[in-house]
Amino acid sequence: MWQAEHVQALLQARGHTVQLLGMTTKGDQILDRSLSKVGGKGLFVKELETALEEGRAHIAVHSLKDVPMELPPGFALACVMERExxxxxFVSPAHASLAALPQGAVVGTSSLRRQVLLQALRPDLRIEPLRGNLDTRLRKLDEGQYDAIVLAAAGLKRLGxxxxxxxxxxxxxxxPAAGQGALGIEVRSDRQDLVDALAPLADQTTWLTVAAERAVSRAMGGSCSMPLAAHGTFTSGxxxxxxxxxxxxGRLPLVRxxxxxxVTTLAQAEALGLAIAQRLREGGARGAEPAAPQA
Incomplete structure (x- = not known):
């Protein structure tokens, strides 16, 4: 809702009339299992895409790291905004940093990416699942279910x-994960009028960066069921x-x-992402197996 209200305010400042259509998704509702076991990050966007398809909504605002690498036919990413x-x-009521945690401390996260990176930094830690919205995760931490939890800094900052x-x-x-901290706005691909209206909100540097990051994940067959990280930084072009x-x-070493x-175009950004994916595979990383053909 914060994300939607943020985009609403920016569009209204440019003279547009914007109404919010509040929705919950399966990703919000299924909290007793990790995303990798119940269908992946696409659970956060399917209901919104249905609303776009039916005309009940015109734009959908997503946290870009929750958007599948391939959008369904008929949909397009119209805008990527400046990254937070x-x-x-690292969030903990009693410990100042990861290094300060005692041996065997319990750290909460349901991200496979965070799990493997935490294990590389501190093999002694117990990594336990953690789902729910931000308030729920913080409440579980404060109740003592975890010694620390790991969250996206962007979400904490946006909510004060x-x-x-x-x-x-x-x-x-x-x-970080591909697209972490960036907001993407999805529309039906036949709505050029909306693409034009959203253009002033786009940040080209962020868009190119996350396009490269997402290309790595796409090439590896990535989703939340793959422990994969990709992060880009721009310096003078x-x-x-x-x-x-x-x-x-834990049987194989971390591959970097x-x-x-x-990079000045999306094609160049994606080519860099493909090259990185190839280097990961050459280093021993395993991509997702292609889906079996339908009978």
Missing amino acids: DPRDA LESRIRATFEPADML TLQLDAAWGDTE AQASAP
Whole structure:
């Protein structure tokens, strides 16, 4: 809702009339299992796409890391907005940092990416599942179910909860997810009028960066069922892209890859992402198996 209200305010400031259609999704409702076991991040967008298809809604505002890498036919990503802090945040009432946690401490996250990166930093920790909205996750922490939890810094900052952040992970230690911290706006692909109206909200640097990140995940067959991280940074027209893949069973070492290239177009951004995915595979990362053909 914060995201939708944020976009509403920006569009209204430009003279548009905007009404909110509040919805919940299966991703919001299924809280007793990890996303990787119940259908993935697409659970957060399907109901919104149905509302677009039926004409009940005209635009859908998403946290981009929750948007599947391939949109269904008839839909388009019309706008990617300027990115908030893409990093992960360490949240704990009693411990100042990950390094300060005692041996065997319980850390909550349902992200396979965070799980493998935490295990690489602190193999002794117990990583336990954590689902629910932000308030629910913080309540479970405060009740003592966890010694610490790891959340996206962007969500805490947007909801005025930045004071709960005890430490922020630098990407070198905890590489963010593809698209983390960025908002994407989805429309029906035949609505060029909406694409034009949303154009002033777009941030080209963010769009190019997340396009490269998402290309890594797409090439690896990535979803929330894959422990994959991808994060890009722009410097003077050159995009540096870092990625990491881990084995949730702990049998294989963490695989990292890095490359940089001048990027001014989406095609160049995606090409860099494909090159990184290839380096991950060459380093031992395992992509998702292609789906079996339908009988």
